[in-house]
Amino acid sequence: MSATHLSDVLSAPPLSVTRPSIESGWQRAGKLWSNLKDICDLLRISTAASLADDDFLFQHVQFKAGQRIHTVGQPFDMLYIVNSGFLKTVMIDESGNEQVLSFPMKGDLFGIDGIHHKQYVSEAVALSSCDIILVPFKKFMAMGRTHVELETSIYSVMSRELIREQAMVSMLGSLSAEARVARFLVSLSERFSAMGYSGKEFNLRMTRHEIGSYLGLTLETVSRTFSAFNEIGLITVDQRAIGVKDINALRTLRRLPPSRTRAKQESIIATRRTNTQVRKAAATV
Amino acid sequence: MSATHLSDVLSAPPLSVTRPSIESGWQRAGKLWSNLKDICDLLRISTAASLADDDFLFQHVQFKAGQRIHTVGQPFDMLYIVNSGFLKTVMIDESGNEQVLSFPMKGDLFGIDGIHHKQYVSEAVALSSCDIILVPFKKFMAMGRTHVELETSIYSVMSRELIREQAMVSMLGSLSAEARVARFLVSLSERFSAMGYSGKEFNLRMTRHEIGSYLGLTLETVSRTFSAFNEIGLITVDQRAIGVKDINALRTLRRLPPSRTRAKQESIIATRRTNTQVRKAAATV
DNA sequence: CGGGTCTTTGATTAGGTTCAATAAGAGTGG
DNA sequence: CCACTCTTATTGAACCTAATCAAAGACCCG
Numbered sequence: 001m002s003a004t005h006l007s008d009v010l011s012a013p014p015l016s017v018t019r020p021s022i023e024s025g026w027q028r029a030g031k032l033w034s035n036l037k038d039i040c041d042l043l044r045i046s047t048a049a050s051l052a053d054d055d056f057l058f059q060h061v062q063f064k065a066g067q068r069i070h071t072v073g074q075p076f077d078m079l080y081i082v083n084s085g086f087l088k089t090v091m092i093d094e095s096g097n098e099q100v101l102s103f104p105m106k107g108d109l110f111g112i113d114g115i116h117h118k119q120y121v122s123e124a125v126a127l128s129s130c131d132i133i134l135v136p137f138k139k140f141m142a143m144g145r146t147h148v149e150l151e152t153s154i155y156s157v158m159s160r161e162l163i164r165e166q167a168m169v170s171m172l173g174s175l176s177a178e179a180r181v182a183r184f185l186v187s188l189s190e191r192f193s194a195m196g197y198s199g200k201e202f203n204l205r206m207t208r209h210e211i212g213s214y215l216g217l218t219l220e221t222v223s224r225t226f227s228a229f230n231e232i233g234l235i236t237v238d239q240r241a242i243g244v245k246d247i248n249a250l251r252t253l254r255r256l257p258p259s260r261t262r263a264k265q266e267s268i269i270a271t272r273r274t275n276t277q278v279r280k281a282a283a284t285v
Numbered sequence: 286m287s288a289t290h291l292s293d294v295l296s297a298p299p300l301s302v303t304r305p306s307i308e309s310g311w312q313r314a315g316k317l318w319s320n321l322k323d324i325c326d327l328l329r330i331s332t333a334a335s336l337a338d339d340d341f342l343f344q345h346v347q348f349k350a351g352q353r354i355h356t357v358g359q360p361f362d363m364l365y366i367v368n369s370g371f372l373k374t375v376m377i378d379e380s381g382n383e384q385v386l387s388f389p390m391k392g393d394l395f396g397i398d399g400i401h402h403k404q405y406v407s408e409a410v411a412l413s414s415c416d417i418i419l420v421p422f423k424k425f426m427a428m429g430r431t432h433v434e435l436e437t438s439i440y441s442v443m444s445r446e447l448i449r450e451q452a453m454v455s456m457l458g459s460l461s462a463e464a465r466v467a468r469f470l471v472s473l474s475e476r477f478s479a480m481g482y483s484g485k486e487f488n489l490r491m492t493r494h495e496i497g498s499y500l501g502l503t504l505e506t507v508s509r510t511f512s513a514f515n516e517i518g519l520i521t522v523d524q525r526a527i528g529v530k531d532i533n534a535l536r537t538l539r540r541l542p543p544s545r546t547r548a549k550q551e552s553i554i555a556t557r558r559t560n561t562q563v564r565k566a567a568a569t570v
Numbered sequence: 571c572g573g574g575t576c577t578t579t580g581a582t583t584a585g586g587t588t589c590a591a592t593a594a595g596a597g598t599g600g
Numbered sequence: 601c602c603a604c605t606c607t608t609a610t611t612g613a614a615c616c617t618a619a620t621c622a623a624a625g626a627c628c629c630g
């Protein structure tokens with residue numbers, strides 16, 4: 001039952017569908033399968049009528065916490081969609097250190113980074129029990145050719161991922177530690193809400209170390225910032241349990257001391273310049 | 286002649302090609318046009334035979350330093366390929382600050398971020414005179430349907446961009462200021478070399494401020510780091526003129542003081558632990 | 571030549587890392 | 601079920617990198 005390699009659990013698609021299961025997916029021979037429409041729904045993609053016709057089935061695979069869905073250097077042929085559970089994706093830099101890139105959860109697609117070099121550049125690790133849908137890329141592309149709106153959606157999802165990374169770069173390049181942690185919590189809250197869970201009370205599935213890696217901070221800074229937010233009453237913290245008390249404060253929390261801001265905000269600069277001159281004048285008196 | 290809006294310079298494709306020009310592209314009515322094969326070559330994409338057949342022509346447009354190729358919120362319908370010149374792409378955060386995301390140059394594709402929301406999320410600004418190829422996205426997708434290897438390449442290029450952003454996140458999250466600046470120089474050197482220019486002597490086309498924004502540093506830190514590298518003999522600097530003296534030293538320059546490294550390198554941890562114990566033992570003697 | 575932008579360099583400050591020690595859980599096996 | 605261990609989290613103190621503030625010099629372009 002403990003599959004360490006995908007190939008161990010792969011099986012041929014069922015010849016016929018038996019019965020719908022509770023969650024999205026059909027069951028057959030103890031395995032779950034999803035059709036194209038299920039997948040589009042999961043990805044929050046516009047789902048035109050024609051998609052429902054396609055009877056190709058995508059296999060689900062279960063992973064337990066700690067197991068790897070794919071590893072660096074492994075030949076690419078699949079994309080993956082999270083049906084349930086929590087994961088992290090990491091890059092391994094030349095000195096062997098892990099850098100967390102994302103925390104995929106229900107409805108998220110990962111594995112895209114494997115397309116270019118025909119092998120994965122990152123690793124995906126389950127942080128909890130996970131149900132993952134396998135999406136053979138070749139097949140998916142072929143389907144995009146027959147369902148034009150699907151093709152558009154694939155490009156759209158890839159574009160979305162790029163935007164996500166750009167936002168990440170922007171955050172790492174310009175926000176203070178407090179602001180990063182605050183946004184991280186807001187983002188988690190919103191994602192939990194979107195999934196139908198509580199956005200006010202939730203458990204972190206990742207360690208402080210992993211959060212720190214994701215945000216470009218040390219685990220100590222993350223811990224301290226949680227504590228600080230707790231003291232101000234923005235959140236409550238007890239180990240992995242988070243209670244969001246003032247999400248708007250978290251949302252608008254700017255970098256306390258700006259960074260390479262300055263430029264552009266002429267008014268502020270003008271004001272500061274005036275102050276400086278006043279100060280100088282006072283000094284010379 | 287000074288076009289501030291793309292629509293001012295757009296014209297219908299020529300009915301027939303007249304004569305090949307010096308650089309990639311054909312000339313007609315004072316304008317440059319490229320075919321599919323030119324574009325694939327420029328993007329360093331596998332170029333199968335069938336591509337040469339396609340006689341659709343892509344229009345070139347010239348921009349002068351400071352002009353914007355596209356802006357935030359502008360409706361998306363084009364991708365852009367740099368045929369010559371230098372640009373920057375920037376995101377504007379909620380407080381109006383620019384964050385530099387990339388410095389596109391010859392052969393680079395940009396505008397991908399516009400696909401998802403059907404409008405651009407970033408801006409592209411010319412840093413020098415530029416010759417840009419317009420790639421109507423709809424048309425490009427359609428061509429991908431008839432040339433399967435092109436479709437694959439489009440996905441591949443998008444994946445490449447995602448990897449680039451991931452590498453950027455990784456760098457911002459884990460490297461010291463020195464290491465970031467060093468890698469920036471190495472990257473520039475390699476790109477200039479790949480373009481046929483000298484990778485040892487080149488001029489920066491961007492300001493210290495823009496480099497700083499790109500690397501998540503202040504302009505002062507960038508300037509100081511250049512000066513420091515200069516003193517160690519890794520490079521020579523004179524304003525925008527850079528001479529790379531020891532690219533390997535730049536390449537391997539690690540973060541002087543590590544960050545959230547620690548984990549994973551068992552040997553080092555073991556060593557450090559031993560040292561600590563030794564120190565403790567010494568202290569108790 | 572002059573005004574504006576860009577760059578360099580210095581002095582000071584502060585935010586975040588590093589090192590260290592303790593506490594709190596989670597998992598394991600006797 | 602509890603002791604033991606390993607991982608994870610919290611908190612403190614000292615240090616250090618990079619930001620901030622400031623000023624002067626270099627360059628560019630009309």
